[in-house]
Structure formats: C-alpha cells, structure tokens
Amino acid sequence: MAQRTIPTFGLKIRAPRDFFGGLVLIVIGLIALWTTQDLTGMRGFAFGPATAPRMFAWLLIAAGAGVSLTGLLTDGEKIEPYAVRGPLFVLVGILVFAATIRPLGMVIASYVTFLISIFGSSEMRWVESFIAAAVMTAFCVGLFVYLLQLPFQLWPAFF
C-alpha cells in the first residue's frame, strides 16, 4: 500500500476509499460554509438565505467525518488508480465543444469534439475515426437542426 503522509494520529488508514472520500466531503462542506459566511442566518424565527445551506453543510461535514472515521476503523478497499488518458481527452473534447460552438458553429464543433474525445480510447484507428466523426456530425445536424428545428448556427459566422 502506498505510504501517505497525512497525520492519522497513529491510526492506520484501513479503507483509503472511505477515508479520502470522507475528507473531500468535509472540504466541500467547509467551502459551503466559507462562501455563505457573508449571508444572513436566522432572523428571529425566520430562516435567512444562509440558514439552510449552513445546516446542510454542517451535516455534510459530520457525515464526511463519519465516512472518514469508518475508513480508519474498518478494513476496506484501496483506491483504484485513476486513469489519465480517458478522462483527459473526454474532458478536453467537451471543453473544446463549449469553446467552439458559439464562434465556429455546430458542424465544426461536433466534428472536432468527436475527433478529440476518440483519443480517450487506446483502440483508436485513424480512417475509421474520420468517417465516423462525419457520420455522427451529419446525424446530429439532421436530428437537431432539421428534425427538431432547433435554432443552431451550423457554420462559422464569417463563413
């Protein structure tokens, strides 16, 4: 098992999945508390905007602490290694779509997104990918623009 340098007060992390999962939840709860610190809480017996978020944030911190504690006290599984290639290319593909759909239009955005995200798999083949990307782009244009009549810009504005 990997050696971690997080102080656990002499306890061994027996279920890293639970332990670190719980820690992240605690952090999420703390972030929620931090972002709502400027908002008003209870006013008399009426809830303010921050009352409910703070309530649930504290509960989440408690639950996260519980999950972490379970990770210290009971045996559990190791964290599976995170893949890099799959998430990276999928994520980049989606972000490129978000960046290009406005300026370049749907045809280019779809085609490029397809070609980027296909790199997420190690089984990629070139020719096949180009053809499949074209087919999928055509299908989407047909479905969304012609069949469903959604107002999409197909090509770049300067085209």
Next chain:
Amino acid sequence: MTDLLANLALGFQVAANPYNLGFCLLGALVGTLVGVLPGIGTVATVAMLLPITFGLPPVGALIMLAGIYYGAQYGGSTTSILVNIPGEATSVITCLDGHQMARQGRAGAALSISAIGSFFAGCVSTVLVAALGAPLTSLALLFGPAEYFSLMVLGLIFAVVLAKGSVLKAIAMILTGLLLSMVGSDLETGVGRMTFDVTELSDGIGFTNVAMGLFGFAEIIRNLEMSQESRDIVKAKISGLMPTRQDLIDSAGAIVRGTALGSLLGILPGGGAVVASFAAYTFEKRISKHPERFGRGEIRGVAAPESANNAAAQTSFIPLLTLGIPPNAVMALMVGAMTIHGIVPGPQVMVKQPELFWGMISSMWLGNLMLVIINLPLVGVWVSLLRVPYRLLYPSIIVFCCIGIYSINNSPTDVVISAIFGLFGYWLVKHDFEPAPLVLAFVLGPLMEENLRRAMLIARGDATVFATRPISAGLLLVSLFLLVLAVLPMIRKRRDEVFVE
C-alpha cells in the same frame, strides 16, 4: 368509475392525436436505441434525450419522454439478455436467467416474454395510476409544509436504504445533493448563494447538467477504463421470436405476481423499480417447485422481474403526478422536464391540465403497446447496434450529449458545468459513492428548503411542529424505522468482521 372511464377516454383522445402518437413512437424508438447501448442505463438514456423534447409543446414533450423511458427500459433488458451487461440495477436480475436463455438459443423467447410481461404490467398499472390518481390528489390537500417536508425526508431515506453499500455514504450523497441544489439565488431574498460570483450560477446549477455529467460523462470515462473485449454478445442467430405455448403457460403466473408486487412497490418513494425486480425474482424462486432451475435459464426468472420492473416504473408516476414528489432519479428528470415547460408537478396538474395528466397516462399504455409491436421485429437491428465497437460509440455519445446540453439554454457554460460533474462523478465511483441519491436530493432540495422554511415560519420557529402534526410525525417515524432497519444488518456485519479478525 364513470369518471375514470371518462378521464381515460379524454386521455386516449389526446394520446391518439397523430402528432402525439408520433412523439410517443419516436420516443419509444429513440429510447430503445440509446437504452440498448451497453453500459447506458435508463437514467442516463432519459438524461441524454431530455433536451430533444424541449422544442416540443408540453403535452407532446411529456408523452415523448414517457416513450423514451419505456423504450430505455426495454432496451436495457435487451442488452442484459443478449450481452449480459446490465445497464442499470433494474436489469441486473434479468441478466441471470435471460442471458442463460440466450445462450441456450432461446434469446427470442426471453426477449418476447420480457416484452409481453412488460406490456401486461403496463396495462394493469396504467389503470391503477388512473384509479389512484384522484383519491391521492385529495390526500395531497391534507398536506401542509410540515407534511411535505417529512414526506420528502421519507423519500430520501428510501433512497438511502436502497442504495448499495454504506448507509452513511448514501446519507453523505443526499447532503451533497441538497447543498448543491442551494447554489444560486435564495428563494425569498434573491441573494446569490455559493455562486462564487459566476453570473451563470446565479440561476442555480441546471439539473440536466448534473444528470448528464454524473450519469453520462462519468459513465463513459469509467467504461473507458475497462477492457472492451469482455463483451459476450450472443452470436447465434435469434430465431423463434415468438414464445411457445408452453413458455406462455409457464410464465403467466409469474407475470401476474410480478405485476402485483411491482405495482405495490412502485408507489413507495425512493426507487421502487429496483426493489420490485429483486423482490419479484426472489419471491418467484421461493414459491417455485424447482428453485434449482433459477439462474440456469428459467423463463419465470425473466418474466417476473421484467413485469415487476415495468409495473413499478409506471406506478412511480403516482407520487410524482399527485404529490409532486419524484420517487426516483428518472422521475426527478421528469420533474426537470416539466419545470422547463412551466408545469409544476403536483395535485394541481390533474385539475388544471387534465389533458396533460390523462394524455400522459394513456400514452404510457400506448408506449408499451408500441414496444411490443415495433421492438420485437426490430430486435435484429438492436443486435447489430450492439456490435458497434465502443471506441466509436462513446465519442458519438459525447457529441450528442454536448449538443443536447447546449441546446437547453444555448449556454456554453452549461457544457462546462456538466464536464465538471462528469469528473466529479468519476471521483464518486472511485470512492464507492452512488450518484443516484445525490441526484434525487438535488431535485428535492429547493422544494425541501421551501417547505422547511414555511413550516418553521408558520410554527413560529418551533421545530417540534414536525413531530406534533400526526401525518408528519407518522412519515418521520416510518423514515426512522427504515433507517434503523437498514443500519442494523450493517452493524451486525461489522461485528462479524471484527470477530473474524
């Protein structure tokens, strides 16, 4: 009774309108098409296809969604039977005997029995929804804010109890979902909460973005990790689509029992369909004279869970349409769709928009019928779809999802948000957290907060109101009971583990 018939007649009038019929057909087809794809469950399918219904009129959109839902479910069982990959928890059980049947060359019989069972279940539960809708709506009038809050607590506890694995983790997911739902403007004061000064977030996080990220993108990233060669598609040609007379006789009882069990469990909030299929299978195995045949291609083991699953799926519309509370993740998506069309699900839908309410109920039945008529002959097409390699499939799904998300608000930010949730979903899976309770809580969050605030305001800050009002107290007691029931075996197991050491 006459009321019921008149209402159903109105419903069929709406549903039989050629346009709506077309939407229903299109929904069922597209739903099956996407649902068949391995690794994509019902929730993911509905989430992916949600955006394509937004351009339609409300009635048509909801009818199409209902079609998508049934199609997705049917597609899921096709995949389970032919490839042994359950798209979702509800189809896990179908894999056991369905895939064995397919290996014995009886895939056709398994598929058609599952369709016929689903259709029968659909018929019964459609009538049930229509019959129970009105009385339950009057029940809803007894509900004040405190009762609504407690009912939602019950629904969330149900989701916790049914989630796989640790109860504590499921509770943590519920709380995360509730917290995420509070991002955006405050209901009463309009102050931005947890928005990090991002303008796009002041409207809150879009539900489809969350669902698409957690169920669509995360699932893809996850699938990419696994070897794609492990798929075991039944290669044999599917012959003899129609079940034999013996098959029908064998499975008739199982279908009826599965339907009864499923209808009952579906009404309960918190994800009845999964329990229903498990319960029906276990029940069938227990009363069978040959329990050893189960798991080896017993047709009853396909018929019972498939009928139960469909019956439950249908009756789970009851709490949604009458009380406005989605009992599971798919219904939560339905609420999202309704809200986008300006419909607030709840008791008023039935009174104010009868054609929508009854039209949707009738179209459920029509959707089921279409699945039987259209999908059985199309099995060959679905099979060939299963042969498309995943390396080409997943980029297509990504592109499709991106366009879908973008089309909702024409907002690139939404696409980015769903990508973030995709990554978050991947992280959740790595740490054994289940996304379904999170999504349910995310949808219920605003409703819960609103009712909590109102109840507290009416009671002048006295939190005991939830315990002193009888209905509310009853609901909370049931929640507590369920929670204890779920935690007890876990404690016992833990103790056993300790003893083993």
